[in-house]
Amino acid sequence: MKNRRSFLKKAAAGMALAGLSPLTRKANAGEIKLESALVHHVFFWLKEPDNKTHLKQLLDALEKLLKVETIRLSHIGLPAGTENRDVVDHSYSVSYMVMFDSQADQDAYQVDPIHLKFVEENQHLWNKVIVYDSTDFNL
Structure with missing residues (x-):
């Protein structure tokens, strides 16, 4: 077996x-x-943005979060060194982007014990979180 x-x-x-x-x-x-995908993009602002220990804790926790079975693709990143322009926001600490095959998979992710544990154990690190979810468009 x-x-x-x-x-x-x-x-x-x-x-x-x-x-x-x-x-x-x-x-x-x-x-x-990417067809029939749901993109879940999360931006975190750390309470102490210069605290390297807190940054490492969040990055490590996000890596563990990728064990949720409904996640298909992922990217964890830091602000890029791109030029400063009015439309570019470099103020966040960490970007976390995952993709799901469907809304149902994203819904399952939200209540997955791994996700719930992530929030419970790490929410003290951030003072702001913004989530952008998107899906396909049909014209």
Whole structure:
């Protein structure tokens, strides 16, 4: 049974990587489309933005949060060193972006024990959180 589970996990990972093959070569945006996906983008502002220990705790906790099974793709990042312009906000401490296959998967993520534990154990670190959720448009 263990070998079967291992095989299934490896096969699923292989199929997922095959689906991302356009990302392994230079491709234009029209070649890579996310259809029927829900994007959940969260921005955190730390209470103590210069506290490296708090930053590391949040980054480590976000990495653990990626174990929620309904997450398909993810990105954890810090503000980029892009130019200052009126439309660019570099004021946040950490950006966390995950993608789900459906609204139901995102709903399940919200009540997943891993997510609930993340909030409970880390909410003391931030003073502001903003979430942007988006999904496909149909014209």
